[in-house]
Every structure is written in structure tokens, then in C-alpha cells.
Amino acid sequence: MSLPLLFKVLLTRKVVTILLLLQLAITLALLLNSVLLAQQTHQQLNQPTGLDLEETLLVQIKPTTPQLRAYPLLEDLLERQLNALRNIPGVVAAAxxxxxxxxxxxxxxxxxxxxxxxxxxxxSVPIYFVSADYFKVLGVDVLQGRLPQQSSLFTKESFPSVVLTQSLAEHLFPEQSAVGRQLNRGSVSAVISDFYGQRNGENVMYNSIQVTRPFSVDWGYTLLLRTSPGQTSAVRQQLTTVLQQVEPNIEIFHIRSLAEQQQQLYRNEYGLATLLTILSALMLVVTMISSYSSTHFQVLKRQQEIGIKRALGASKRLIFIELLSEGWLCTLIGTLLGIGCALLLNHGLSQVISLPSLNWWLPLLTGAILLFSVTLAIWYPATIATRVSPATATKAL
Structure with missing residues (x-):
């Protein structure tokens, strides 16, 4: 069947064709961006973090009285809390x-x-003020120098030594040893393996750590625990009770494993990817139903036409391919319109969340999914058309 004739057939039912094209375009736009977002979220959740996500717990705390949020009572509170945490069975280290x-x-x-x-x-480099066991909790490797063994005093005249992650050290001192070199925040004492710090930082693996005593924590602080394999759940259940026994005047905001912290970090992308996937699936089902209904209606309406073609020698295979070709052409046009809609949707989403631009293969993939779905939907009505008897269809002529 010629392409101009296929266009002519589609134009004979303008309203139905326009609505179907609009539906196909919206479906492809949703499907394309949901695949893109799901792919990005999967990559983000599976990127190396340099951390033991399952066996490291994070507790976010804030003392409820002003006195406990400042030195020297704050230092005493932290020591009491850390000693209590280290005595919990299954805790390897706490900081x-x-x-x-x-x-x-x-x-x-x-x-x-x-x-x-x-x-x-x-x-935008994360600045950490920590206790000496911080590195033991993270389980990082020491690549250069030696780690500070005890907390130093942080004053305007004296800065504690700095520990850098490998990526940051290589950026600051390319092809040189960083140990002993001077930074604006102090001299470098050690370089450790990379770990994921802040998503909005210049580089997620850039981190600067100083072992020092805390002076104030108006916004709260974090306790970190490394647990023995298989003991994370048991330790977690005891944390609230243990910490409140040490000091009742505290507010525990949350207790999370680092795996949960990572999920929380990407919750917007994960939630939006799930929502778009559900909408895409629903739109795909609706599009299949619409394609099925439209083709089935056309088969019933064009029985005489099909019967005449059969009487003039058209084979069942030719009738079948003709109806499929109409659906394929409509899907192709809808796909081209859908790519434009997808670009607009992608631009809109990028204003809200971090989202990569569309690449060349995603339209091909989603277009193939759409084409397969439409073909599956119109297969049965097209099969019905091949059963039209030439003799029965021409009786009314």
C-alpha cells in the first residue's frame, strides 16, 4: 500500500486520528522521561560511595537545653554518649x-x-569536625600520612591538622604528596580514600576532616556507629533507650543506616520516577485500548471495502499488512510529535530536579516500545479483517 494512500485513509477520520496522535505523543513523552529518570536514579543509587552502607548507623541529635549545646557541657555529653554506645554489644566503633x-x-x-x-x-567542600574514631567508623583506607589520634583545640591562632579525601588532595596538590602542605584551614596530616560527602558540593568525593573538640551545636550533631556484620538491626533497636538514659534532654531526629540515608538523598528522583512510570503504564494501556477500538471500528465500517478488495484478488496477508501499516504510520507520526513533547517535559523537570538531557537512543527505545504496544493492540482487529468473506461483503452492492 502506498504512503500517500495511507495518509489519505488517516485524513478521512480527522478527529479520531488527531486524538490518537495526541495520545501517542503524550504517552511517548511520559515514557521517555520515566525511562531517563529511572536510569539516572538507578545509576545514582549504585554509584560507589566509599562507605559501608548496611553496617553503619547515623543518629541525628540536638540537645534541648542551651547549656548542653555549647562547650564544656557539650564535650562532656558527647563523651558520655560515645562511651555508652561503645558498650552496646555489636558496636565496633562510635564517633x-x-x-x-x-x-x-x-x-x-x-x-x-x-x-x-x-x-x-x-x-563548597564539606567541612567535618569529628572525633578520632570517625575514620574507624567509616572504614576508610589511609593512603598518605598518619591520622590524628586525639582531638585538637580549634582557635583563631591554631588550626587542627586536616585530613583530605584522595580526590580533593589530588586536585589541590596534583602529582605531589599532600602531607605536610599548608591549606587555608591548616596543614595536611593524612589523605584517606574517597567517600560520598555532599551532593551539592563541587565534587561529591571532596571532603575535609578535622579532629577537634566541638564548641557549639546550635543545629545539632551526628553520632556514627559501625556495627558487626548482622548486628545492625539489634544495635539500632537499643539506641534510643541508651541515649535517653545517658541524657534525657535531647531530641533524636532520626536513626538511619547509610543505605537509608542514600535512599533519602535521592527520594525526589525515586518518587518522581515511580510516578512517571505509573502514568506511562496507564497511558500505554489507554493508548492500546484506543488503537484497538479505532481499528476494530474501522474494520466494521469498511467491511464492504475490504470485501471488494478480496473479490478483486487482494490476499488476506495484504489486508492484514494494510491495517497494520495504518497503525504503524500513525504511531510514527505520534512518536515524532512525542519527541517534541518529551523535550518540553524534560526541560520542565530539569527546573525542579537534576535531570540529564535526552540522548539519541532513548527515543528509539521508547518509540519501539510504543510501536510494539500499538501492533499488539491492533493485531486482533486486523486478523478479524482477514476473515471478511468477499461474497458476504458484496451482497449489499
Whole structure:
């Protein structure tokens, strides 16, 4: 069947064709962006973090009285809490930090090599003030230098030594050892393996850590625990009771494993990907029903026409292919319109969440899914058309 004739057939039912094209375009736009978002979310959730997500617990706490939120009572509170946590069976190590990891944003600042400030100045680097066991909790590897063994005093005149993650050290001191070099925040004592800090940072693996005593925690602080394999759940159940026994004047905001923290970090993308997937599936079902209904109606309406073609020698296969071709042409046009709609939807979503641009193969994939679905929907009505008897169809002529 010629292409101009197929266009002519589609134009004979303008309203139905326009509605079907609109439905196909919207379906493809939703399907394409849901696949893109699902792919990105899967990659984000499976990217290396440098952390033991299952056996590390994070507790976010804030003292409820002003006195406990400042030195020296704060330091005493932290020591009492950490000692109690270390005595829980199954706890390998416990430490405090001014903030957790796997965050959207948080306490950060610029870090630079004082001998090369213009090139090395790096903004939005997470700044951690921690206890000495922090590195044991994370299970990071020491790549250069030695880790600080005890907390140092942080004053305007004296900065504690700095521990850098590998990626940040290589950026600040390319092809050089970072140990002993001077930063705007202190001298470098060690370089450790990378771990995921803040999503909004300049690089998720850039982190600056200082072992120092806390002076105030107006916004709260984080306790981190490393548990023995298989003991995470048992330890978690005891945390609230143990911490409140140590000090009742605290508010526990949440207790999470780092795996849950990672899920929380990408909850917007995950939720939106799920929503778009559900909408895409529903639209795909509706499109299949519409394609089926439209083709079935056309078969009933064109029985005489089909019967005449059969009487003039058209084979069942030719009638079958003709009806499928009408559906394929309509799907192709709808796909082209849908790519335009998908670009608009992609641009709109990118204003709300981080979303990559469309690549060349996704329209092909989603177009193939749409074509397969439409073909499946119109298969049975097209099969019915091949059963039209030439003699029965021409009796009314």
C-alpha cells in the first residue's frame, strides 16, 4: 500500500486520528522521561560511595537545653554518649561529627593550597569536625600520612591538622604528596580514600576532616556507629533507650543506616520516577485500548471495502499488512510529535530536579516500545479483517 494512500485513509477520520496522535505523543513523552529518570536514579543509587552502607548507623541529635549545646557541657555529653554506645554489644566503633555524609548540602566552605590559591581554590567542600574514631567508623583506607589520634583545640591562632579525601588532595596538590602542605584551614596530616560527602558540593568525593573538640551545636550533631556484620538491626533497636538514659534532654531526629540515608538523598528522583512510570503504564494501556477500538471500528465500517478488495484478488496477508501499516504510520507520526513533547517535559523537570538531557537512543527505545504496544493492540482487529468473506461483503452492492 502506498504512503500517500495511507495518509489519505488517516485524513478521512480527522478527529479520531488527531486524538490518537495526541495520545501517542503524550504517552511517548511520559515514557521517555520515566525511562531517563529511572536510569539516572538507578545509576545514582549504585554509584560507589566509599562507605559501608548496611553496617553503619547515623543518629541525628540536638540537645534541648542551651547549656548542653555549647562547650564544656557539650564535650562532656558527647563523651558520655560515645562511651555508652561503645558498650552496646555489636558496636565496633562510635564517633561524633558536626554533620553526616550522603547529604544534599550542609556545613561547607572553600579550601585551597596557600601556595597556589588562584588555581586550587575550591568552593563548597564539606567541612567535618569529628572525633578520632570517625575514620574507624567509616572504614576508610589511609593512603598518605598518619591520622590524628586525639582531638585538637580549634582557635583563631591554631588550626587542627586536616585530613583530605584522595580526590580533593589530588586536585589541590596534583602529582605531589599532600602531607605536610599548608591549606587555608591548616596543614595536611593524612589523605584517606574517597567517600560520598555532599551532593551539592563541587565534587561529591571532596571532603575535609578535622579532629577537634566541638564548641557549639546550635543545629545539632551526628553520632556514627559501625556495627558487626548482622548486628545492625539489634544495635539500632537499643539506641534510643541508651541515649535517653545517658541524657534525657535531647531530641533524636532520626536513626538511619547509610543505605537509608542514600535512599533519602535521592527520594525526589525515586518518587518522581515511580510516578512517571505509573502514568506511562496507564497511558500505554489507554493508548492500546484506543488503537484497538479505532481499528476494530474501522474494520466494521469498511467491511464492504475490504470485501471488494478480496473479490478483486487482494490476499488476506495484504489486508492484514494494510491495517497494520495504518497503525504503524500513525504511531510514527505520534512518536515524532512525542519527541517534541518529551523535550518540553524534560526541560520542565530539569527546573525542579537534576535531570540529564535526552540522548539519541532513548527515543528509539521508547518509540519501539510504543510501536510494539500499538501492533499488539491492533493485531486482533486486523486478523478479524482477514476473515471478511468477499461474497458476504458484496451482497449489499
Amino acid at each position: 561524633y561529627s558536626n554533620q553526616g555524609m550522603l547529604l544534599q548540602g550542609g556545613n561547607n566552605g572553600n579550601v585551597y593550597n596557600v601556595d597556589d590559591e588562584e588555581r586550587s581554590n575550591t568552593s
